[in-house]
Ligand SMILES: Nc1ncnc2c1ncn2[C@@H]1O[C@H](COP(=O)(O)OP(=O)(O)OP(=O)(O)O)[C@@H](O)[C@H]1O
């Protein structure tokens with residue numbers, strides 16, 4: 001396999017984990033989170049702080065998971081107090097606040113410059129083997145995340161999430177404690193996002209605030225919408241598809257000999273246009289959610 | 297047994313929709329709440345259920361203070377079943393699934409037993425058990441919603457206009473069924489209704505609300521036979 005293909009596949013796996021996390025929130029539970037990237041950021045900055053403080057990398061993972069669980073719980077608590085649409089705006093604002101704080105506080109993880117020189121995962125192995133080992137690790141974790149999501153979707157707990165999405169008042173009237181369900185699903189999905197962020201940090205060997213731009217959140221949204229909202233197979237397929245589509249844009253530029261601005265513009269068109277096109281013509285995505293399968 | 301005393305309630309920072317309402321409903325009793333549109337009937341039911349937290353007054357269920365108990369706990373604790381006026385089915389789920397949702401804490405055997413009993417009782421639902429609820433008519437959804445509440449075997453049933461949108465024949469069936477479950481299961485039933493004659497004829501007592509207050513409370517039979525009440529609150533006797 002070419003280095004490039006391995007690279008694109010590795011990143012696709014990390015995005016796949018993020019897409020599964022967003023799908024737990026948005027797809028299964030109807031929690032419209034526009035601030036997903038902040039939860040990913042908990043993982044990247046967990047790695048960054050551990051590196052700065054001279055801790056071993058795995059301590060950074062623990063740190064990132066703690067950050068993510070707390071932030072996820074905070075998001076969930078906000079949801080107790082406001083309606084869905086306001087919650088979406090609140091999550092977007094919180095993610096932006098986090099990014100701006102990291103950009104402007106020079107004393108905090110290098111400010112806008114970020115933190116570089118993190119150890120790359122499997123640094124001890126020869127370069128070729130290490131790349132393959134990383135891909136294998138990410139793919140294995142993607143499978144783990146997938147299995148967790150499938151189990152949740154088919155469980156009684158997953159059912160309460162679907163009822164929350166469909167008709168929350170009614171679900172409460174049948175005895176479902178939706179505040180609790182929301183807390184649990186937010187924590188589980190936040191932990192998944194943080195794992196992805198932690199691995200990403202030790203893949204790029206760099207952590208910076210520009211990784212938390214809100215268009216990253218929308219990229220993950222596009223993966224979920226295109227792949228198939230509330231279908232775990234679908235969102236993983238969406239993540240792989242989008243990641244490959246975006247990765248090959250520069251080649252298209254070379255073939256057709258168009259200016260470099262083209263690359264950035266085309267990425268935006270693929271993400272924005274993809275979301276729009278699917279919402280209009282195929283709102284259920286490539287792999288629609290399966291309904292009618294009894295969960296009880 | 298429900299005892300509400302001096303309830304004040306409203307939405308958000310809006311005005312008091314309920315102003316000083318007191319009412320009771322006991323086991324083996326059907327209490328009907330009547331009144332014009334927008335007078336606060338649904339709000340009263342939602343306050344008793346626990347969707348709306350009262351701003352003042354007390355709600356006691358089986359003698360325990362329950363003003364601040366959220367609905368999902370009331371369901372488990374006191375066996376409250378609530379059938380809302382609108383948005384009363386899970387649209388993307390089948391009729392069967394909707395019914396099973398109502399019985400989350402039951403053993404498989406009890407659940408299947410009740411399910412089959414309801415299927416026999418409501419052939420309309422039985423014929424469409426594999427249909428998505430979004431494909432049901434308004435009246436069919438109403439019945440599904442009632443049947444789902446019965447799946448859990450509630451001890452206290454709160455019904456918000458159970459007969460809305462039903463044909464006369466179906467309405468008769470539903471009211472008859474409600475009367476039967478009161479007697480068979482010692483249930484405490486609090487019911488908001490617009491079809492006053494039908495509702496009063498199966499219920500024991502009634503409260504007539506007006507602008508967030510109890511304008512009148514009486515035994516259903518007395519209310520049915522009182523010509524003044526008919527003119528004032530029920531819009532006249534159709535047979536007169
Ligand atoms: N969710 C809400 N938020 C704000 N105000 C509300 C809400 N629901 C109802 N109201 C207001 O409370 C008042 C009483 O409404 P409610 O639904 O209790 O009336 P009702 O007696 O059930 O009427 P109907 O016979 O039409 O069902 C109305 O003025 C209505 O505008």
Ligand SMILES: [Mg+2]
Pocket residue numbers: 337338339381456
């Ligand atoms: Mg009403």
